Amino acid sequence: MTVTSRNACVSCNNKNCLINKNLNSKIVLRFTEERREIRCKKGQQFIMEGASVTGLFFLLSGKVKVSRTGLMGKEQIVRFASEGEIIGHRGFGTEESYPISATALEDCKLCYFSKESLQEVLRLEPSFTYALMLFYANELNKSEVKVKSLSQMTVRERVIDTLLYVNRKFGQTNGYISVILSRREYADYAGTTEEQVIRILSSLKKETLIFTKGKRIGLHSTQALQREIDEHNFYLG
DNA sequence: CCATTAAGAGTGT
């Protein structure tokens, strides 16, 4: 990991970034001078579960998986992150160690802010604090929806749900989902096993709902896939 | 560039 120090927030065009949206504030602007840029290679883990919290990351470019060690050491992928997203935010508040690990799925650039400087700006700038609070509320909602999907959906539905989620998050290039994940990683997100994912993907392929090429997966009809999950939601109310 | 090897996909039991 190489670390450089430079304030590039003013010239940064990442509109998804919470800091970028609040640069009109003088306090936030001064805070951005505390930024450290970190480069991270594919496969590298930059947050380790259980490590003490030193700060928080904003993803400038690249893709990241956020995971947690579940029961019996099985990896559970909590979410994926793309450009502009906050990583490591759950370590704030009363926690003193990160509850999750974060690993680069491809080469990444990360913006890092220390816990101290972040806490200062949160105390001084209510509009920024409010924006972060909205973000937290939204994250909580998403995690509740995920609990529901894990507990009430069938394995097949969870795999479809995972495909749609990853597709929504990263989009497509040449018809294929724009991120390369192993079947194992799909399984770790869907809360199932690699074999189950492989089998369900081959059924979906036979039903011409998806197509694959190596690790790449393309969706023929997101509507048709979505429909299968919607029916489920209908019966649940 | 090609050959060897390692990693991951896919299938049957």
Add this chain to the structure above:
DNA sequence: ACACTCTTAATGG
């Protein structure tokens, strides 16, 4: 879940 084959990606000369 395990064992196996086949395919693709990574490595090194």
